[in-house]
Amino acid sequence: xxxxxxPSEVTAVEGAIVQINCTYQTSGFYGLSWYQQxxxxxxxxxxxxxxxxxxxxxxxxxxxxxxxxxxxxLLQELQMKDSASYFCAVLTSGGSYIPTFGRGTSLIVHP
Amino acid sequence: EAQxxxxxxxxxxxxxxxxTVTCSQNMNHExxxxxxxxxxxxxxxxxxxxxxxxxxxxxxxxxxxVSRKEKRNFPLILESPSPNQTSLYFCASQDPSTDTQYFxxxxxxxxx
Numbered sequence: 001x002x003x004x005x006x007p008s009e010v011t012a013v014e015g016a017i018v019q020i021n022c023t024y025q026t027s028g029f030y031g032l033s034w035y036q037q038x039x040x041x042x043x044x045x046x047x048x049x050x051x052x053x054x055x056x057x058x059x060x061x062x063x064x065x066x067x068x069x070x071x072x073x074l075l076q077e078l079q080m081k082d083s084a085s086y087f088c089a090v091l092t093s094g095g096s097y098i099p100t101f102g103r104g105t106s107l108i109v110h111p
Numbered sequence: 112e113a114q115x116x117x118x119x120x121x122x123x124x125x126x127x128x129x130x131t132v133t134c135s136q137n138m139n140h141e142x143x144x145x146x147x148x149x150x151x152x153x154x155x156x157x158x159x160x161x162x163x164x165x166x167x168x169x170x171x172x173x174x175x176x177v178s179r180k181e182k183r184n185f186p187l188i189l190e191s192p193s194p195n196q197t198s199l200y201f202c203a204s205q206d207p208s209t210d211t212q213y214f215x216x217x218x219x220x221x222x223x
């Protein structure tokens with residue numbers, strides 16, 4: 001089976017940088033995605049890593065190390081609106097190619 | 112506008128009364144899936160479909176059925192709902208070129 005571990009909650013202050021880690025155990029690893037979900041809303045796609053290294057999209061970056069089965073989401077210049085839940089999700093080959101999600105990390109940004 | 116729609120958005124029902132939650136996407140995606148979300152458990156996959164007439168179980172399929180007669184529609188059927196199926200349900204379709212999931216707005220179901 002597959003398993004993903006991420007912290008349940010992270011807090012930070014406005015303007016700071018925060019890193020949300022995700023470790024996974026799976027066979028046939030294909031890629032790691034990150035999604036954001038505000039309270040009561042639908043998850044929305046943030047980033048995707050299939051290869052080792054850093055992918056940058058504006059204030060958000062995502063990193064993957066396939067050899068360590070580890071990735072993280074980096075949020076810079078935090079804003080109050082970044083308070084949300086963040087999910088990592090693994091895609092695996094040889095199966096459905098539909099992601100399996102972690103339990104999510106609640107990010108609380110304080111003024 | 113590219114979107115995934117779900118109906119109803121909110122539903123309160125009673126144990127044993129069959130219900131269907133509809134899901135439709137206008138992006139011509141082949142892959143579609145259903146998730147349920149419960150506090151502390153994240154998004155758990157119920158069923159997925161890789162094309163018309165091709166469906167398969169996800170991680171928590173018990174008590175649910177699906178059908179995929181057309182590419183755009185992927186309804187979720189609860190033949191005999193029970194209180195443990197009270198949850199927030201999301202339908203999603205997947206862009207194969209980017210492996211991005213596009214989620215519907217969610218259906219909050221309460222089974223009494």
